[in-house]
Amino acid sequence: MELWYTENHSKEAKFSIKVEKQLYSGKSDFQRIDVFESNEFGKFFTLDGLVMITEKDEFIYHDMIVHVPMATNPAIKKVLVIGAGDGGTVRELVRYESIEKIDMVEIDQLVVDVCREYFPHSTSGLDDERVNLYFEDGLKFVSEKVNEYDLIIVDSTDPIGPGEGLFTRVFYENCHKALTDKGILVNQHESPFYEEYQKAMQRAHQRIHEFFPVAKVYQVHIPTYASGHWLFGFASKSFDPVKDLDADRWNALGLETGYYNTEIHKACFALPNYVKKLLSEAVSK
Amino acid sequence: MELWYTENHSKEAKFSIKVEKQLYSGKSDFQRIDVFESNEFGKFFTLDGLVMITEKDEFIYHDMIVHVPMATNPAIKKVLVIGAGDGGTVRELVRYESIEKIDMVEIDQLVVDVCREYFPHSTSGLDDERVNLYFEDGLKFVSEKVNEYDLIIVDSTDPIGPGEGLFTRVFYENCHKALTDKGILVNQHESPFYEEYQKAMQRAHQRIHEFFPVAKVYQVHIPTYASGHWLFGFASKSFDPVKDLDADRWNALGLETGYYNTEIHKACFALPNYVKKLLSEAVSK
Amino acid sequence: MELWYTENHSKEAKFSIKVEKQLYSGKSDFQRIDVFESNEFGKFFTLDGLVMITEKDEFIYHDMIVHVPMATNPAIKKVLVIGAGDGGTVRELVRYESIEKIDMVEIDQLVVDVCREYFPHSTSGLDDERVNLYFEDGLKFVSEKVNEYDLIIVDSTDPIGPGEGLFTRVFYENCHKALTDKGILVNQHESPFYEEYQKAMQRAHQRIHEFFPVAKVYQVHIPTYASGHWLFGFASKSFDPVKDLDADRWNALGLETGYYNTEIHKACFALPNYVKKLLSEAVSK
Amino acid sequence: MELWYTENHSKEAKFSIKVEKQLYSGKSDFQRIDVFESNEFGKFFTLDGLVMITEKDEFIYHDMIVHVPMATNPAIKKVLVIGAGDGGTVRELVRYESIEKIDMVEIDQLVVDVCREYFPHSTSGLDDERVNLYFEDGLKFVSEKVNEYDLIIVDSTDPIGPGEGLFTRVFYENCHKALTDKGILVNQHESPFYEEYQKAMQRAHQRIHEFFPVAKVYQVHIPTYASGHWLFGFASKSFDPVKDLDADRWNALGLETGYYNTEIHKACFALPNYVKKLLSEAVSK
Incomplete structure (x- = not known):
């Protein structure tokens, strides 16, 4: 059976995964959701035809979106997660006993329902008692909060479709307001290489930088x-992710991770010249 | 015109580039060489159907294979480059006035000839008077050298076909012998992600580690x-690439680079846990 | 969503259909069965990764496998159908009131079950009271019959996997025995163009020709x-499909068909020179 | 080397040929021309990304566009060929000694030049002394001719780009005028299956039918x-291709052909019901 899922990384570059079979296909009010089984990546799911997570490499994304802020400020108690319907971000967060409350706001309940069925490992943290699930528009949810969260994680799709609002100026402004004065905002920030992603990255950086x-x-x-x-x-109101890292303290927690470690933590903020240039162009516009 | 070049990154994952046209196709005694023109990546060439360089991202590879050792030991005077037929490695090396001699040993003259024609930017350093071009087997060439080079760069294809010998124990042993007591060996070291590449990476590390x-x-x-x-x-006989970096000294050279900088230099040695694990498994075998 | 089903028509020629979604995937004791939905061809199903029928063009196959023999000998009363799990052949047969009995022998019950669910139009004739469904090996079934059928239709997959036995000399010999002295054998006979199919076609013709x-x-x-x-x-013991056609008689039946008509009936036996040559080479071997 | 030429047969069905290498790529004033080498089909060339001929199956097209009219009226002396830049149509025509003059009007000289270089078999008839090559617009050329040709063959691309004018009402009207009262017009008439081709076929038939x-x-x-x-x-002013065929006379010529024979000649005019319906819908519009 030759069945291939193909994603256009740009108009003229594409990546294809051989599919053993399709496990699910559905449409919510917001987007199309598909789940596939593959030999190379295990199960993976797509939203509107773009890969969200694969069993093989989701650990990288979730390690890096969660442990970087958590290791920077171990005093984080209240967390808001926006998007993240696959559950992986919450799974990593609930490993921290110090966290008291996690509000997760996912606009599309179907994503969570589908992931609970097909990705039990990924969604395993969603039933933790500290987690409150809201199926609402994250943009609206955050606009009603003031000085409430120590950490906001924006684990969104690309800025097309349902994820679009999560890349706007007003959204970042509201995040700033919803964070405490030690608050940290971490967000999925696209890619520097292909042009479309590059532009989205620059826009996001420009807007966050304002606030x-x-x-x-x-x-x-x-x-x-x-x-x-x-x-x-x-982004944060006070913490610097490299200077404020206390590596020993985080290592003492004894959390096993597949990608993250405290050396990577410091290293990942060192960017190639062409990326630095793109970012500095963005803020000087 | 729908014409796509496809490379299997693994048996069940493939990457495809839309080709505007094929500029060259030929067979040498060693391998098949093809040159393509694409909108997304500019011109690119392949050896036995695997992408070697594209105009769009070759700067990354060449920055990182050259500037990391050169910034570690600015006293490098004599360099041996093995493979590297596209010329990009030498192009970066000749920017260092301190280098006195570069021996480049490429087994396949046709690669150099083709790259001179289609990649003039990449091959622009080959006519530098310090450069000696040898069209020979790198494995044999290096076996005849003792205590001669401060730096050996192995810029080879994957360990199949003509590149195979450049991943063997005897080759690394000979490199050790050919290096001075301050010598550094930098080599193309494959990838940690897909299984085939992972194995090649582990084998290379295991063997280099022995010497x-x-x-x-x-x-x-x-x-x-x-x-x-x-x-x-x-690999080196004495230098540690992170501790021995004198960032200010390298920065004082004023070399413009697209990817490399001295923060990246330090950061790139911080590896994800799963890669560290693969490497430590390799040396404990 | 870019999801494509691809079939290799030869090692270096392939045909791809964009899939909206996969409706079913399962494995029986005999083969893998997949059902897909597409915009271009409607639903289609594959056995071991080869297209069997699509909603868009299945009428062509079923018209031509049934109406050609039925128009040649309208006195056909007893029919044996081998394979044909999608039901389309039987659907066309039951339109003839003159037929008294149809034995359908399909080795793989799952094919029929899946087609009943996803291809109700195709399987609509299977509940006709003249139809007897046997889930058995057609090769064995026919070997036990003598002088019993006026028509045998071999509606099989290619001669690999479960269809293999239906292309053997012993099978054709048994068909001959199972047919009455006015009996007709019609079989799926592969294609003359690509080499692998061409060989299968030649082998089948050579063997049928013997009996x-x-x-x-x-x-x-x-x-x-x-x-x-x-x-x-x-193949037949006495009828010539062209000379014995009584077009008026068949047209008087008033059967509506999408492909077949009595001009096509006569015309379809006129073969291109290269096909005639392949067939005559086969029988002179 | 995985290099595949892909042609969209419809938006959601595509056909792909593995390419060994690209032999030529160029742009004329009219279109893009590419020549490829493949294992499955030998050399093939495309105009604006659509396959024109392959070495493996071009004999089918050229047999059928030439021998059908020539066998219908062996008294044909003067022939106009429009398009046909690959030369195959003329190659078949020059086999008839009875033909006195062949005017070939191809709008794009580059097509002929490229085919002379890469398809010597196909273009082998172009230097016959009866052949006059005109690199002009066929639409204009034919408009200036009255009662001059016994046969016009329109061997054109699809009705997009340079071939567009060759599917217009005014063109067919001019062909009618340019033909003698025994004149025959044969044209490339697209395909009945996929929707875009189907529409082009219906339009062509409707227009020809008027004249x-x-x-x-x-x-x-x-x-x-x-x-x-x-x-x-x-299309013709008097000849019926089936009734007027004198098979013995054509067979007496002793021309060897790979596809055409006089049985195929008669048979190829018998069309499937769905095609007949499409054609009759076209003329009743």
Whole structure:
């Protein structure tokens, strides 16, 4: 059976995964959801035809979106997660006993329902008693919060479709307001390589930079995302992710991780010249 | 015109580039050589159907294979480059006035001839008067040298076909012998993600580790290579690439680079846990 | 969502259909069965990764495998159908009131079950009271019959996997024995264009020719089969499909058909020179 | 080397040929021309990304566009060929000693030049002394001719780009005028299966039907054209292609052909019901 899932990383570059079979296909009010089984990546799911997570490499994304802020400020107690319907971000968060409350706001309940069925490992943290699930628009949810969270994680799709609002100026402004004065905002920050992603990255950085005194970007190797070169944003009102890291303290927690470690933590903020240039162009526009 | 070049990154994952036209196709005694023109990556060439360089991202590879050792030991005077037929490695080397001699040993003259025609930017350093071009077997060439080079760069294809010998124990042993007591060996070290590449990476590390007291691996984002997560090996008789870096000294040279900088230099040696584990498994075998 | 089903028509020619979603995937004791939904061809199903029928063009295959023999001898009363799990052949047969009995022998019950669910139009004739369904090996079934059928239709997969036995000398010999002295054998006869299919076609013709005084081949345009140029075999003990056609009589039945008509009936036995040559080479071996 | 040429037969069905190498790529004032080498089909060339001929199956097209009219009226002396830049149509025509003059009008000289270089077999008839090559617009050329040709063959691309004018009402009207009162017009008539081709076929038939008392369509198996089911139009002022065929006379010429024979000649005018319906819908619009 030759059945291939193909994703256009750009108009003229594409990545294809041989599919053993399709496990699910459905449409919610927001997007199309498909789940596939593959030999190379295990199960993977797509939203509107773009890979969200694969069993093989999701650990990289979730390690890096969670442990970087958590190791920077171990005093984080209240967390807001926006998007993240696959559950992986919450799974990593609930490993921290110090966290008291996790509000997760996912616009599309079907994503969570489908992931609970097909990705039990990924969604295993969602029933933790500290987790409150809201199926609402994250943009609206955050606009009603003031000084409430120590950490906001924006684990969204690309800025097309349901994820679009999570890349707007007003959203970042509301995040700033919803964070405490030690608050950290981490967001999925697209990729520097292919043009479309590059533009989205620049726009996001430009807007975050307007509202946060610390606005950095860190990089990670995610083989199933376009170009394999992926970025996260780290913005905060006071913490510097490198200087404020107390590596010993985090290591003392004894959390086993597949990608993250405290050396990677420091290293991932060192960016290639061409990426630095793109980011500095963005903020000088 | 729908014409696509496809490379299998693994048996069940493939990467495809839309080709505007094929500029060259030929067979040497060693391998098949093809040159293509694409909109997304500019011109690119393949050996036996595997992408070697693209105009769009070759700067990443060449920055990282050259500037890491050169910044570690600015006293490097004599360099041996093995493979590297596209010329990019030499192009970066000749920017260092301090280098006195570069011996480049490429087994396949046709690669150099073709790259001179289609990649003039890449091959622009080959006519530098310090460069000696040898069209010979690198394995044999290096076996005849003793205590001669400060730096050996192995810029080879994968360990199949003509590149195979450059991943053997005897080759690394000969490199050790050919290096001065301050010598550094940098080599193309495959990728940690897909199984076949992973195995090649482990084998290379295991063998280098036998002969060199310092045997490290550093990582880089190369979008057109399998998984986008690529590794280089840094082995030496004495230098530690991180501790011995004098960033100010390198920065004072004023070399403009697209990827490399001295922060990246230090950062690229921080590896994800799963890569560290693969490497430590390799040396404990 | 870019999801494509691909079939290799030869090692270096392939045909791909964009899939909206996969409706079913399962494995029986005999083969893998998949059902897909597409915009271009409607639903289609594959056995071991080869297209069997699509909603868009299945009428061509079923018209031509049934109406050619039925129009040649309208006195056919007892029919044996081997294979044909999608039901389309029986659907066409039950339109003839003159037929008294149809034994259908399909080795794989799962094919029928899946087609009943996803292809109700195709399987609509299976509950006709004249139809007897046997889930058995057709090769064995026919070996136990003597002088019993006026028509045997071999509606099989290619001669690999479960269809293999239906292309053997002993099978054709048994068909001959199971047929009455006016009996007709019609079989799926592969394609003349690509080498692998060409060989299967030649082997089938050679073997049928040994046992039947009349052994002809007729051609049809089936766009979703390899090369679009498909063949059926018409063998009989006495009838000539062209000379014995009474077009008026068949037309008087008033059966509406999408492909078949009595001009096509006569015309389809006229073969291109290169096909005639392949067939005559086969019998002179 | 995985290099594949892909042609969209419809938006959601595509056909791909593995390419050994590209032999030529160029742009004329009219279109893009590419020549490829493949194992499966030998050399093939494309105009604006659509396959024109392959070495493996071009004999089918050229047999059927030439021998059908020539066998219908062996008294043909003066022939106009429009398009046909690959030369195959003229190659078949020059086999008839009875033909006195062949005017070939190809708008794009580069097509002929490229085919002379890469397809010497196909272009072998172009230097016959009866052949006059005109690199002009066929639409204009024919408009200036009155009662001059016994046969016009329109061997054009699809009705997009340079071939567009050759599917217009005014063109067919001019062909009628340019033909003698025994004149025959044969044209490349697209395909009945995929929607876009189907529409082009209907439009062509509708327009030809307006000007010619005899306006028939005949079919052929061309594996490398969309769906493999291809049509030619046969229009004339008096000849009926089936009734007027004198098979013995043509066979006495002793021409060896790979596809055409006089049985195929008669048979190819028998069309499937769905094609007949499409054609009759076209003329009743």
